[in-house]
Amino acid sequence: MGNAVALEEFNACESHQWYRKFMTECPSGLLTYYEFKQFFGLKNLSESSDQYVRAMFTTFDMNDDGFIDFMEYVAALSLVLKGSVQKKLRWYFKLYDVDGNGCIDREELLVIIKSIRAINGATHEMSAEDFTNMVFDKIDINGDGELSLEEFMEGVQNDEMLLTMLTQSLDLSHIVQKIQGEIITKS
Numbered sequence: 001m002g003n004a005v006a007l008e009e010f011n012a013c014e015s016h017q018w019y020r021k022f023m024t025e026c027p028s029g030l031l032t033y034y035e036f037k038q039f040f041g042l043k044n045l046s047e048s049s050d051q052y053v054r055a056m057f058t059t060f061d062m063n064d065d066g067f068i069d070f071m072e073y074v075a076a077l078s079l080v081l082k083g084s085v086q087k088k089l090r091w092y093f094k095l096y097d098v099d100g101n102g103c104i105d106r107e108e109l110l111v112i113i114k115s116i117r118a119i120n121g122a123t124h125e126m127s128a129e130d131f132t133n134m135v136f137d138k139i140d141i142n143g144d145g146e147l148s149l150e151e152f153m154e155g156v157q158n159d160e161m162l163l164t165m166l167t168q169s170l171d172l173s174h175i176v177q178k179i180q181g182e183i184i185t186k187s
Contacts, residue, residue: 052115
């Protein structure tokens, strides 16, 4: 998710609009975690939802300095709006791997799924526990109770239903549309 490529994927008008929005909301040019939550209208989150949002912030903070600068912001938007399936799956994996050990265990996936659902507020036919179990039953090839990056990437890409469910669960377009609506009204 290189920063130079990310900027090239947006046209000049989009880049200017996103820059104006970013600098209006964050005049210092560095977005803190608190500002990140405000920026996306995320208030009164449960503890698990807050952990999920913090994990998202951390994955967007590519240089681990505790801030999201404009280039990191554009790279994140580029991924969300225009990223390939492989790039998105790698980002999902990093997001789900809460402890950063290179594998996703059942508890990590369950916490993230519950948090995503709490933030999105949508109802689902399958409980978060059943969804987590289904994911592991389908793609934990060696049965060790952990998903490696390879198992995750291959398993999700080879299962259309799972790919659709994961993509929809992390669909951030409603947040992007909200921001774009604010950009259009301020232009």
